[in-house]
Amino acid sequence: MNKLKNKSILLLAVLAMAIGSMSACHSDDKEKKEQQEEQEQQEAVENPTVEVVPVTKGRLSSAITIPGELLPYQQVDLYAKTNSYVKKLLVDIGSEVHTGQLLAVLEAPEVNSQVASAQSRIKQFEAVYYASKATYDRLLSTSKTPGTVSQNDLEQAEAKKNADLANVDAAKSGLKEVSANLAYLEIRAPFDGVVTSRNVNLGAYVGPGGKSTDPLFTVQDQNRMRLVVSVPEIYTGALSSKSEVNFTVRALPSEKFTAQVNRIAGALDEKLRAERLEMDVYNKSKKLLPHMFAEVSVPLPAGDSTYVVPKTAVATSTEKVFVIKVVNNKAVWVDVKKGLTSGDSIEIFGGDLKPEDKLVKAASDEIRNGSNLKVKN
Incomplete structure (x- = not known):
């Protein structure tokens, strides 16, 4: 019995020694593997493996999508110039009117009295x-007999006649002035358009002395409209007055409209730091309404030949925008400025670059300036 017990103890001791040896070996292998991985990571940081792309010359055409607004080509608020009362209203909201069409008739009895006066x-x-002229004519006829009329009396009569004639002319001018107020009592359309607001009713007191400051009517020309956009400063150098833009509106998402660039401001807005573009849009179908917002695609034609690289080759840090040029398997940061983008390509300007220079395809500030690089074939 004791012999069997001793054998069991001996067997357990041998097993324990074997397991300890295996654990030590496994621990050593794990430690070596971790050290190897750490070395590989350190080497990857110090000598990263990169893919390179060449610098190429080219011209990049692009387009930007910016918000715009549709405005009526012409819009006017019509007010009453003379204190008066609304006698007739001949149109209402939504009425289509033509140039010179009578919209409303006002009444001002005192104006009629002023005309009569x-x-x-x-x-x-x-x-x-007429009396002074007759007197002058008689004196002139009598003065032909020498010694009958003094020269002074004749001149005085002529001056009196001229003064009375001036009074007649002044009175006629006064009548024209008063009669003009009669024309102000008729409100007419200044151009073809649509009445979009009416703010008065029959019998309302209107004019400069009235309580309301709202216009009688608002008339808009909606047959032709202005599409207005503000292009950011960075893109203004590529704008052209010959460009054609495409745009959509939310009310008609399935339809695409086109318009020709007609007017470029030629100056930047002080607040927006953007240049105003205007396009004329012909709206015969009346689908488009004033003050609709539009998504406008503005083409930016290619300018002078520039360097074109993949977007991923341009890195941006907190301090600069740069590309990483590979020179003798070393990283060289080159400061650049961004230009137009199209798809996966971007224009770059500036920097010490030449065609066929090799750039890191996936640039980032983790690849430090001057670090060694391994270039993939």
Whole structure:
């Protein structure tokens, strides 16, 4: 029994020694593997393996999508110039009107009285003028007999006649001035368009002395509209007055519209730092409405020949924008400026670059300036 017990103890001891040896070996292998991985990581950081692309000359055409607004080609608010009352309303909201069409008739009884008074003054001054003219004509006829009329009396009569004639002319001018107020009592359309607002009712008191500051009517020309966009400063150098833009509106998402660039501001807005573009849009179908917002695709034609590289080759840090040129298997940071983008390509400017220079395809600030590189074949 004791012999069997001793054999069991001996067997357990041998097993324990074997397991300990295997654990030690496994621990050594794991430690070596970790050291090897750490060395590989350190080497990858110090000598990263990169893929390179050549610098190429080219011209990049692109387009930007920016928000725009549709405005009526012409819009006017119509007010009453003379204090008066609304006598007739001939149109309402949505009415299509034509140039010179009568929209409303106003009434101002005092204007009629002023016209009658001005006409009476003309007759009064004409009577005085005719009398002074007759006196002058008689003196002139009598003065042909020497010694009958002094020269001074003749000149005085002529001056009186001319003064009375001037009074007649002044009275006639006064009548024109008062009569003009009669024309202001008729509100007419200045151009073909649509009445988009009406802010008065029959009998309302309107004019400069009225309580309301709202216009009587607002008329818009909607047959032709202005598509207005503001292009950011960075893209203004590529704008052309011959360009054609495409745009869509939210109300008609399945339809695409086109328009020709007609006007370029030629200056930047001080607040937006952008240049204003205007396109004329013909709206015969009346599908488009003023003040709709549009998504506008503005083409940017290719300019002078530039360097074109993949977007991934341009890195941006907190301090600079740069590409990484490979020179003798070393990384060289080259400062550049971004230009137009199209698809996966981008224009770059500046920097010490030449055609066929090799750039790191996937640039980042983790590849430090001056570090050694391994280039993939």
